[in-house]
Amino acid sequence: MTTLVFLEHHEGQLLKGSLGVLSKAAQLGGDVAGAILGSGVGGLAEQAGRYGAQTVYVVDDPALAAPLPQPRVDALAALVRDKGIENILFAQSVLAADVSAGLAARLDAGLNWDLVDVSVQDGELVGKRPALADSVYVDVGWTQAPRLAIVRTGTFEPIESGGSATVEQVGAGFEDFSTAATMVEQAHAEAEGVSIEEADVIVAGGRGLGSPDKFALIEQLAEALGGAVAATRAVVDAGWYPYATQVGQTGKTISPKLYIGCGISGAIQHKVGMQGSGTIVAINKDANAPIFEFSDFGVVGDLHEIVPKLTELLKNR
Amino acid sequence: MTLLARTARQGGYSSEPMKIAVCIKHVPDTGSRRIDPQSKRLDRSGEGALNSFDAHALEEALRIRESGGDGEVVVVSMGPEKAIDSLRKALAMGADRAVLVSDEGAAGSDLVATSYLLAKALEREQADLVLFGQQASDADGAVLWAAVADRLRRPVISQVAELTVAGGNARGKRQTEFGYDVIEAPLPAVVAVSDAINEPRYPSLKGIMGAKKKPQDVVTVSELGAEVDRAGESGSRTTVLALSDPPPRGDSIKIEDDGSAADKIVAFLVEKKLI
Numbered sequence: 001m002t003t004l005v006f007l008e009h010h011e012g013q014l015l016k017g018s019l020g021v022l023s024k025a026a027q028l029g030g031d032v033a034g035a036i037l038g039s040g041v042g043g044l045a046e047q048a049g050r051y052g053a054q055t056v057y058v059v060d061d062p063a064l065a066a067p068l069p070q071p072r073v074d075a076l077a078a079l080v081r082d083k084g085i086e087n088i089l090f091a092q093s094v095l096a097a098d099v100s101a102g103l104a105a106r107l108d109a110g111l112n113w114d115l116v117d118v119s120v121q122d123g124e125l126v127g128k129r130p131a132l133a134d135s136v137y138v139d140v141g142w143t144q145a146p147r148l149a150i151v152r153t154g155t156f157e158p159i160e161s162g163g164s165a166t167v168e169q170v171g172a173g174f175e176d177f178s179t180a181a182t183m184v185e186q187a188h189a190e191a192e193g194v195s196i197e198e199a200d201v202i203v204a205g206g207r208g209l210g211s212p213d214k215f216a217l218i219e220q221l222a223e224a225l226g227g228a229v230a231a232t233r234a235v236v237d238a239g240w241y242p243y244a245t246q247v248g249q250t251g252k253t254i255s256p257k258l259y260i261g262c263g264i265s266g267a268i269q270h271k272v273g274m275q276g277s278g279t280i281v282a283i284n285k286d287a288n289a290p291i292f293e294f295s296d297f298g299v300v301g302d303l304h305e306i307v308p309k310l311t312e313l314l315k316n317r
Numbered sequence: 318m319t320l321l322a323r324t325a326r327q328g329g330y331s332s333e334p335m336k337i338a339v340c341i342k343h344v345p346d347t348g349s350r351r352i353d354p355q356s357k358r359l360d361r362s363g364e365g366a367l368n369s370f371d372a373h374a375l376e377e378a379l380r381i382r383e384s385g386g387d388g389e390v391v392v393v394s395m396g397p398e399k400a401i402d403s404l405r406k407a408l409a410m411g412a413d414r415a416v417l418v419s420d421e422g423a424a425g426s427d428l429v430a431t432s433y434l435l436a437k438a439l440e441r442e443q444a445d446l447v448l449f450g451q452q453a454s455d456a457d458g459a460v461l462w463a464a465v466a467d468r469l470r471r472p473v474i475s476q477v478a479e480l481t482v483a484g485g486n487a488r489g490k491r492q493t494e495f496g497y498d499v500i501e502a503p504l505p506a507v508v509a510v511s512d513a514i515n516e517p518r519y520p521s522l523k524g525i526m527g528a529k530k531k532p533q534d535v536v537t538v539s540e541l542g543a544e545v546d547r548a549g550e551s552g553s554r555t556t557v558l559a560l561s562d563p564p565p566r567g568d569s570i571k572i573e574d575d576g577s578a579a580d581k582i583v584a585f586l587v588e589k590k591l592i
Contacts, residue, residue, distance in 0.1 A: 093493075101467075102463045103467075132352065137560070138357070142555055184499040244496060258589075296569050299581075306582075310582055317592070
């Protein structure tokens with residue numbers, strides 16, 4: 001079995017999600033390689049070896065400087081064909097979704113997405129995908145190689161195994177249509193604050209806060225816990241909090257060790273973005289709020305009283 | 318901080334009339350969604366509706382056409398015959414023409430087969446712009462546009478929350494994990510829009526009455542000139558092996574606040590070694 005993991009990077013760092021998928025691939029066994037595509041990215045290869053890659057293919061080309069999907073499809077398609085790769089695994093991201101689907105079309109290969117597990121059963125790769133708002137789990141397979149898969153954010157933790165990889169530089173050719181789109185402005189991580197996808201603790205606020213200024217309560221609690229602040233779509237749409245903090249189907253997917261939801265009903269739109277959290281605490285005055293169905297510790301009560309008290313208790317510890 | 322939902326309406330203007338194809342999906346009603354234990358696929362026999370995410374793509378197409386003064390908006394779908402209902406809704410909202418790829422042989426198509434057939438239907442249209450919504454609410458797929466763009470050999474921009482079409486280019490602002498990108502691509506191009514881009518209109522009574530008279534083509538796989546064995550299950554490369562219940566969460570505690578909730582939360586976090 002030969003497996004290739006698409007190693008996404010941003011501002012000189014391999015992303016945690018990609019390394020988690022790489023660690024999982026190493027556990028599954030066989031030949032495991034990573035692919036690092038970009039411009040001036042050779043230095044990232046060594047990192048990948050520590051997380052289980054035996055080989056790292058580096059495609060370094062100015063056409064890959066911006067994180068656009070289509071030139072990556074060209075480069076990966078060539079790699080898969082030349083190296084006889086059977087499985088290509090991606091960690092979910094805006095970029096990975098477009099790269100994997102383009103590659104599936106190019107190779108006429110099967111793509112299964114949103115996987116919360118991958119395993120090898122009787123020598124065959126099998127994925128597990130939650131469906132219908134996670135009410136049912138579906139085991140999915142592929143009829144033939146190459147097999148493509150996108151793993152849900154936060155599913156696998158990176159595990160450092162201390163190995164080192166053979167680094168191989170690979171050239172690439174690009175289709176005209178693949179380089180037609182250009183990045184006019186590229187997103188950069190905000191300099192301040194913890195990214196909500198990387199944070200170990202998330203305190204999230206919803207419509208139950210009552211008004212935008214009440215986000216101060218959420219911010220203070222997050223600060224006391226050393227965590228980051230997230231918001232639901234309802235309050236982002238209402239203009240109470242920035243879109244970049246939105247968790248859910250149309251926002252980000254988070255998997256902190258601790259999630260505290262305040263004034264959040266737990267609509268499916270939000271749930272799919274945070275259900276991977278380790279421990280879920282919910283505070284809501286509505287005893288019937290769906291969030292209590294998937295909380296570890298639920299409090300039916302007024303967040304305006306409970307949250308400030310909780311912040312004080314934590315600060316005084 | 319910029320709130321895209323509020324500034325999105327700066328975009329969408331075109332100087333010359335253009336042809337826009339909007340891909341839409343007919344999805345089973347939320348309440349009645351089930352997986353057929355026999356086929357292990359989503360049961361599509363019941364009532365359905367236009368995938369809500371696709372209404373945003375259609376709305377964007379209509380706004381571009383309206384700002385350009387002319388042009389054509391064609392809605393394209395693949396699905397069972399009932400999918401014509403969603404196409405009619407799109408016509409009622411203002412689309413000019415509908416194309417439905419409907420064929421027994423296309424049932425059970427996965428991403429690879431669907432993108433192949435949809436690209437075949439789109440090739441016949443030769444649109445300047447192909448629009449998609451950001452996901453299918455039934456299968457949670459959010460990837461089809463990239464596969465179709467590769468088959469059409471056209472540039473793609475996804476997750477677009479603010480779209481400008483002018484001077485033969487599409488320019489999209491979109492949210493990623495790191496903030497906002499602005500991407501530009503020459504037409505013809507494929508663009509997938511986010512649902513933050515606009516508020517879709519409701520069909521007017523006049524629109525609903527007029528929809529019936531608008532052209533509606535239902536085509537088969539062979540009429541598209543597509544290879545039959547690349548459609549449906551024979552053209553698909555993924556399979557469903559088994560269904561199971563989701564794993565249960567561990568014990569959960571639910572209390573009513575009697576004034577001591579904050580202390581109890583702290584005690585719980587200490588017990589879980591989270592603080």
